[in-house]
Amino acid sequence: MNTQIFTQEVVNLHTHSYYCGHGFGEVEEYAQQALEQKLQVLGFSEHCPVPDDRWARTRMPNASLSPYSEDCLAVRDKYEGKLVVLRGFECDYLKQYHSYFTDYILGEMDCDYLLFGVHDLSLDKDEEYSMFWNKLGKKDLFTYTDQYLQAMQSGLFVFGAHPDVFAYNYRTWDKEAEACSKAIIECAVSCNVALEINANGMRKKKIETESGNRYAYPIFNFWDLAAKSQVKIICNSDAHKPEYVNDKYAECKEFADSCNITFASFQIARKATGGYNLSVV
Numbered sequence: 001m002n003t004q005i006f007t008q009e010v011v012n013l014h015t016h017s018y019y020c021g022h023g024f025g026e027v028e029e030y031a032q033q034a035l036e037q038k039l040q041v042l043g044f045s046e047h048c049p050v051p052d053d054r055w056a057r058t059r060m061p062n063a064s065l066s067p068y069s070e071d072c073l074a075v076r077d078k079y080e081g082k083l084v085v086l087r088g089f090e091c092d093y094l095k096q097y098h099s100y101f102t103d104y105i106l107g108e109m110d111c112d113y114l115l116f117g118v119h120d121l122s123l124d125k126d127e128e129y130s131m132f133w134n135k136l137g138k139k140d141l142f143t144y145t146d147q148y149l150q151a152m153q154s155g156l157f158v159f160g161a162h163p164d165v166f167a168y169n170y171r172t173w174d175k176e177a178e179a180c181s182k183a184i185i186e187c188a189v190s191c192n193v194a195l196e197i198n199a200n201g202m203r204k205k206k207i208e209t210e211s212g213n214r215y216a217y218p219i220f221n222f223w224d225l226a227a228k229s230q231v232k233i234i235c236n237s238d239a240h241k242p243e244y245v246n247d248k249y250a251e252c253k254e255f256a257d258s259c260n261i262t263f264a265s266f267q268i269a270r271k272a273t274g275g276y277n278l279s280v281v
């Protein structure tokens with residue numbers, strides 16, 4: 001099998017096109033920008049729809065699964081030899097969708113990789129409780145952490161996106177925030193799931209705290225703890241526009257340096273089916 005190792009500076013695995021409903025640009029425009037911005041590996045990670053269209057407000061409909069997949073494959077073939085194009089999904093994980101992800105998305109569709117994020121607290125009611133649009137209390141922080149741990153324990157995901165996204169709306173670093181962060185980091189180590197410094201939080205308005213302004217996310221306190229553990233750490237643009245495909249790498253690297261973090265690398269192997277196996281090493 002043809003296996004290659006790529007370092008972080010030439011890889012972005014977190015990309016949303018117009019398919020997700022809140023992103024812009026065609027799949028191919030991202031590939032063009034990726035080459036201009038010196039990437040060697042570009043992963044598409046549209047928010048994965050689920051059969052009952054839960055979370056439909058913030059992701060592509062089921063009907064777009066095939067066109068999205070075909071676009072990715074066409075771009076993969078067109079840029080062969082210049083850019084490694086991976087076809088993936090960003091999932092929200094709940095146990096009831098486990099077999100859908102394994103049997104259909106990873107199985108029948110043979111997609112290259114899955115990542116996950118917790119965007120909504122899936123409480124026992126019809127409405128989701130968005131991590132992005134609501135104030136978060138301690139109970140919400142605990143629910144978030146439980147959901148994040150369950151996703152890592154599922155064994156489906158190469159990495160977890162924006163683990164410190166809670167800090168966007170849970171703005172104090174207190175003992176609960178520290179305990180939840182440690183639980184996430186320890187679980188990531190034991191499940192061998194990498195954690196992602198997410199550049200999209202750097203694009204949001206800075207948050208004022210008693211100790212000065214900080215990013216919405218990433219936050220220093222979380223990643224300082226992560227740096228002291230064995231967890232594998234990567235960064236991604238979380239691009240929602242083609243020009244964002246690798247625009248924040250230098251800023252991510254600077255942030256990582258400030259936390260004493262060395263980024264992990266990526267091992268990518270070609271499969272007989274034409275797709276890829278991805279792991280963080």
Ligand SMILES: [Zn+2]
Pocket residue numbers: 090117119161162
């Ligand atoms: Zn996300």
Ligand SMILES: [Zn+2]
Pocket residue numbers: 014015016090161238
């Ligand atoms: Zn995303």
